Amino acid sequence: MRKIKKNKYLKGSLYILIGFFFALITYLDLNKSNKNDLVVQNDKIITNVTASELTSVLNSKSGVILITHDKADSSRLLNILLDLKVKENFYIYNVKNDELVLELSSDEEEVIVKQKSTKDYETLLEKLGSYTEKYTLEDSDNNIIDTGYKKIYTPMVMFIKNGKIIFSHYIYDSSLEDDDLKEIYSKGINLLVSGKFS
Structure with missing residues (x-):
């Protein structure tokens, strides 16, 4: 027993x-983080890229760039764009491990670096220029604090033609529904297809 x-x-x-x-x-x-995962779906090539590879894409390629923090955002945006019958290749960049992460000290007097950015991310920020935003933090009194740094806010979708960014949008309002995003992204698709952009 x-x-x-x-x-x-x-x-x-x-x-x-x-x-x-x-x-x-x-x-x-x-x-x-999956680097250089190459997937073919509906005759479109979907590639996960690093910051340095994305910088190369921005030098000469055409297609749609998705800059996200996680797979859920990537999947959602990819499904929306595939529903819109985009005929271009996709480049997905997960910024999570490369970007600068800041926070306020417990007394909210100092900005503390929680994660340093990589050199490739810094190069990408320079390349994107006006498509980056001021990195701001909010204190407990809801005051906005400008940290003096730049940031790529995500999730962001960019449409590029021969290395030129012709349309971009980042989701700053989490209440945006998929149909709202389809309407927004249709503008970028139309510019890509028509070739009519300045």
């Missing part, structure tokens, strides 16, 4: 251990 109980506990412990390792592997796989 004692041997059966020991085996029962041993089996249960083994199942828990296996479950833990499975959950850990799944978590690590979902959180790793």
Whole structure:
């Protein structure tokens, strides 16, 4: 009887251990940044790019760039754009591990660097120029604090033709529905297709 109980506990412990390792592997796989994943969907090439690769794309390519923080935003925007029958290639850049992250100190007197930006991200900021925004923080009294830095606010979609940005939009209002975004992105698609942009 004692041997059966020991085996029962041993089996249960083994199942828990296996479950833990499975959950850990799944978590690590979902959180790793996939570089250069190339997918073909509906005859469109979808590529995950790094900051330096995106800078190269901005030098000469045509297509649609998605700059996001997570896979959920990427999937949502990609589905919206695929529904609009975009005939261009897609370049997806996850900014999360490259961007500068700032926060206010506990007394809200200082701006603290939580994560330094990479050199490639800094180069990308320079390349994007006016498509970046002031990096601001908000204190507990809802005062806006200009940190003196620039930032790429996400999620952002850019339409490019031969390396020239012809239309861009970032979602600053989380209440925007998919239909609202389709209407906005249709403008960028029309500019890409017509070639009528300054």
